[in-house]
Amino acid sequence: MSDLPARDIDWRLRVFDSLSFPTLVLKPDRTIVAANLKLLDTFGLTRQDIIGKSCREFFQTLGGDPDLPCTRNFCPLDKTLAEGQGHSVLRQIKKKDGSTHWEDRVFSPILDQDGRVSYVIESIRDVTRTKVLEKSLHGVRELLTRVLQSSPSAIVAADHEGRILLMNKAAEELFGYELEMGEQVDVSGLYPPGLARNIMKKLRSPEYGGKGKLPLTEVSIITARKEEIPVEMTAAIIYEDGREAATMGIYNDLRERLSVETKLQEARSQLLQAEKLASLGQLAAGVAHEINNPLTGILMYGNLLKEKLQGDPALEKSLNFILEDAERCRDIVKNLLAYSRQSGGSRERFQLNTLVDESFPLIRDQKLFINVRVRKYLSKDSLPVRGDRKKMSQVIINLVMNALDVMDKKGVLTLKTYRDEERQQACLEIADTGSGIPTEYRNRIFDPFFTTKEPGKGTGLGLSTAYGIIKENQGEITVKETGAQGTTFLVTLPLDVTPADALPETIG
Ligand SMILES: Nc1ncnc2c1ncn2[C@@H]1O[C@H](COP(=O)(O)OP(=O)(O)OP(=O)(O)O)[C@@H](O)[C@H]1O
Ligand SMILES: [Mg+2]
Structure with a gap:
């Protein structure tokens, strides 16, 4: 710097000394030729302490940094000298007091007129604050990522x-x-x-x-x-x-919440249905009882009269109509009593599969089956149940008759029995390929006298009777599925398991 004109030296030195970060000027042989005030202040030195020393000596006298850049080949000074371009290196410094600092050492060349490096300015910038901020930002970012991921x-x-x-x-x-x-x-x-x-x-x-x-x-x-x-x-x-x-x-x-809500809704409507059917049952029982006595009278006196009228065919014919209609009424009363579960009856133990097999021949009009394919998938497991066998048979007949009606005598009728181990139930499914139950009727099909059939074709007592009988036997009757592909009714009854059933097959 001594070859610079005096006024330039003065001006440049003032700039040099006012730099806010410690700065050295080195000759290409690494000798320190100048140090600014900030550097002297920062390290508590005088110019005489360092001018003429090599930068390596200077940094070593500072101590605390055994890994000086120049000892490890990552000092960019050589590169700056060779390329004539500025370079920098970031250093983590452990101070004697144990604190850690980060320094960014920037090497900037001063070129002569021929483009050769005549001096290198080395400035030391303390970037500890930026580094600490960067680290804490990184920490916050990591935390945010963790919050987000978990x-x-x-x-x-x-x-x-x-x-x-x-x-x-x-x-x-x-x-x-x-x-x-x-x-x-x-x-x-x-x-x-x-x-x-x-x-x-x-x-x-x-x-x-x-x-x-x-x-x-x-x-x-x-x-x-x-x-x-x-x-x-x-x-x-x-x-x-x-x-x-x-x-x-x-x-x-929302899948879980919606499915719970649907189940709750179903349970609620089942409860409502059960309450409604219970009160209808009471009403039906009352009416049936009231009608039963006069009906017995009509039938008894009618039959007596019939005996006396022999020989008068015209009157006998009319009387037969009266008697037939009275018998129809008696059947209705019987069904109503079955629905209201007040008809009594025997209870015996039998196999559900046997009941299915023996109920079919009871359907008198076998012509109904001509164009219907009947598929039976009867469980190989034992399905013992207890109840009034005749009435249970009536349930199957009623369900089958409904299925035949809805299929208009052609289609596939499927009967399936199986055992539900978890609930200890015997299950019977009766499925048709009919047109399904319209949504607006689904809550009414078990009501007594609810029918969609033409007058004279249905009384609307088939399902309500079946409901009463199954309830009487601690079972359930529900529509498992219904839609354009057909309807499946499900009947479940408690398995009547005796200790003998529980014995392993090999014993005895
Ligand atoms: N498998 C089915 N598919 C479609 N709708 C059905 C089915 N079973 C019953 N239903 C509907 O439920 C109504 C009530 O049936 P339910 O057996 O109680 O009476 P019904 O068949 O009309 O007359 P009944 O059985 O007394 O002769 C039927 O009229 C019909 O609308
Ligand atoms: Mg019916």
Whole structure:
């Protein structure tokens, strides 16, 4: 620097000394030719202490850093000298007091007129604060990632063009995606057609929970396997300088909640149905009792009269009509009593499969089966039940007759029996390929006198009688499935298991 004109030296030295970070000027042979005030202040030195020393000597006298850059070949001074360009190195310094500092050592060449490096300026910048901030930012970022990943709610973020940027673990599970780095998936593919656009419209409008926000909303999403899942979601637009930068959605799977709600609803309507049928049963029992006595009288006196009228065919014919109708009434009363479970009856133990087999021949009009294929899948397990065998047979006949009616005498009638070990029940399913039960009738089919058949074709007592009989035997009768493909009725009865049934087959 001594070859510079005096006024230049003065000016440049003032700049040099006012630099706010410690700075040295080195000759290419590493000798220190200048040090600024900041460096002298920082290290408590005088110019005489360091001018003429090599930079390596200087750093070693500072101590505390055995891994000086020049001892480990990562000092960029050589590179700066060779290339004539600036370089830097970041160093972590452990101070004597145990504290750690970060220094950024920047080497800038001063070139002569021929472009050769005549001096190198080495400045030492303390970047500890930046490093600490960087570290804590990294820590916060890691924590955020962990919070995001461990959230039980599915979280998806997309950029302003709708490309998915992030899916947390719960979202990957819900949507069935495992996004590879750089893979581009459009957020609109997560919804049924048109829904993503609709959500964006609501998000941008101030009418739905405020601009940029979507309050809790129930929607459907589409998984990678093209499965539709009901979810509740909230969403938000992330703005940067007032512009849309990204969107995010938080989703919760509703399948479990909805299925519990449906079951609850079913249980409630079953309870209502049971209450309704119980009060109808009382009414039916009352009417049946009242009618039973006069009916017995009509039949008794009618038959007496018939004996006396022999020889008068015209009157006898009319009387026969009266008697037939009275008998029909007696059947109705019998069924009503069965429905209201007040008809008494015997209880015996029998096999459900045997009952199914012996009930069929009881259907008098076998012509009904001509165009119907009957399939029987009877369980190989023993299905012992207890009850009034005759009445139980009536249940099967009533269900089969309904099935034949709805199939208009052609189709497939399937009877299946099986054992439900868990509930200890014997099960019978009777399925037809008819047109199903219309939704509006589903709650009424077990009501006495509910019929959709023409007058004279049905009294509407078949299912209510079956209901009464099965209830009387601690069983259940329900519609398992109904729709355009047909209807399946399910009858369950408690298994009548005796200790002998429980014995292993090899014994005895
Ligand atoms: N398998 C079935 N498929 C479709 N609808 C059915 C079926 N079984 C019953 N139903 C409906 O339920 C109604 C009531 O049946 P239920 O057996 O009690 O009376 P019904 O058959 O009309 O007359 P009844 O049995 O007294 O001769 C029927 O009229 C019909 O509308
Ligand atoms: Mg019927």
